[in-house]
Amino acid sequence: MSIPANADGLSGITTLTPQARRGFVETESVKSVTRRALAYLNSGFSVHFRGPAGTGKTTLALHTAALLGRPTVMITGDEEMVTSNLVGSQHGYNYRKVVDRFIHTVTKVEETADKRWADHRLTTACREGYTLIYDEFTRSRAEANNVLLGVLEEGLLVLPAHNQNEPYIKVHPEFRAIFTSNPQEYAGVHEAQDALGDRIVTIDVQHANRELEIAVTAARSGLSKAQVAPIVDLVREFRDTGEYDQTPTLRTSIMICRVVAQEKISPTVADPYFVQVCLDVLGSKSVFAGKTKGERLQQQKMLLKLIEHHCPAEARRPATAGKTARRTNGNGRDPVAVAAGGDGA
Numbered sequence: 410m411s412i413p414a415n416a417d418g419l420s421g422i423t424t425l426t427p428q429a430r431r432g433f434v435e436t437e438s439v440k441s442v443t444r445r446a447l448a449y450l451n452s453g454f455s456v457h458f459r460g461p462a463g464t465g466k467t468t469l470a471l472h473t474a475a476l477l478g479r480p481t482v483m484i485t486g487d488e489e490m491v492t493s494n495l496v497g498s499q500h501g502y503n504y505r506k507v508v509d510r511f512i513h514t515v516t517k518v519e520e521t522a523d524k525r526w527a528d529h530r531l532t533t534a535c536r537e538g539y540t541l542i543y544d545e546f547t548r549s550r551a552e553a554n555n556v557l558l559g560v561l562e563e564g565l566l567v568l569p570a571h572n573q574n575e576p577y578i579k580v581h582p583e584f585r586a587i588f589t590s591n592p593q594e595y596a597g598v599h600e601a602q603d604a605l606g607d608r609i610v611t612i613d614v615q616h617a618n619r620e621l622e623i624a625v626t627a628a629r630s631g632l633s634k635a636q637v638a639p640i641v642d643l644v645r646e647f648r649d650t651g652e653y654d655q656t657p658t659l660r661t662s663i664m665i666c667r668v669v670a671q672e673k674i675s676p677t678v679a680d681p682y683f684v685q686v687c688l689d690v691l692g693s694k695s696v697f698a699g700k701t702k703g704e705r706l707q708q709q710k711m712l713l714k715l716i717e718h719h720c721p722a723e724a725r726r727p728a729t730a731g732k733t734a735r736r737t738n739g740n741g742r743d744p745v746a747v748a749a750g751g752d753g754a
């Protein structure tokens with residue numbers, strides 16, 4: 410998604426103008442999700458993309474916002490979020506000084522100071538009919554998000570009492586909200602408020618299927634689909650093992666493939682550099698603390714087997730070579746054993 414930003418002339422809030430990005434991949438499953446999301450939004454409802462990390466929720470939110478074609482404002486939820494971060498707050502004063510010299514011998518000076526109110530993103534979006542993307546909204550506490558209930562249900566944004574000039578604003582008919590959340594996050598997440606959940610349509614986003622993962626990884630790395638396929642399969646099988654602390658996602662495949670493309674690495678087990686990159690990227694999905702040296706070595710061995718299986722040296726060999734012995738890394742040592750810190754015996 411390319412998102413040129415501009416400050417709208419009215420409030421100084423930066424709005425995004427999401428445009429379909431060249432690298433955006435639309436498989437049938439992606440089309441199905443965006444079609445439904447658009448249908449709900451066009452029918453006047455708000456949409457919530459819910460799914461584990463790295464499943465493409467934020468990308469889908471931006472893409473759907475681009476299809477809606479309205480200026481977009483984006484907020485990311487966090488523990489520190491308070492209602493004033495969403496709607497706005499008092500921000501300094503407007504001073505007015507009137508000097509009255511109607512009678513030249515008498516000067517009357519009248520000074521007033523009004524509290525100045527500054528809109529924040531939700532208020533601007535409601536006022537102007539923009540699209541609001543509220544990324545990771547369940548990271549914010551329920552109290553901060555309560556203001557959304559009136560917006561979604563009554564079409565009214567109630568402003569805090571100290572903004573006496575304007576107690577509430579009527580939500581613009583083109584205002585729409587797109588939420589994302591990760592129900593698997595364990596730190597700093599608040600249950601999606603039931604009341605809020607009742608007013609939005611939730612679409613569950615799953616890990617990309619193989620076709621989508623290959624297409625996205627190729628698009629984001631610049632490698633061909635044939636080149637990324639074995640690496641995607643390697644990451645997917647690692648994901649299936651469950652032997653990690655943090656799920657290897659689509660981003661893991663993209664990461665390895667981008668390094669392979671950037672460094673022009675031969676992506677086979679015969680290249681110790683490739684093996685080490687895989688071990689670094691895949692190994693970082695496991696925490697170091699609380700694991701014995703033996704357990705860490707065990708996991709490294711499992712990863713090496715997966716790399717050997719999905720990215721065999723043979724794949725790059727000329728058809729005439731025919732021998733099954735592993736290619737060595739130039740010093741006669743087995744690259745798998747080198748990466749594992751062993752002696753190849």
Ligand SMILES: Nc1ncnc2c1ncn2[C@@H]1O[C@H](COP(=O)(O)OP(=O)(O)OP(=O)(O)O)[C@@H](O)[C@H]1O
Pocket residue numbers: 432433434435439460461462463464465466467468469591625628629659660663
């Ligand atoms: N349809 C797609 N086309 C192109 N790239 C995609 C697509 N879907 C996902 N991606 C890429 O996959 C990666 C993960 O996507 P994204 O950040 O949207 O996931 P997420 O579910 O929001 O993750 P998190 O929960 O960690 O925020 C990004 O690099 C994104 O650009």
Ligand SMILES: [Mg+2]
Pocket residue numbers: 466467468544589
């Ligand atoms: Mg995201």
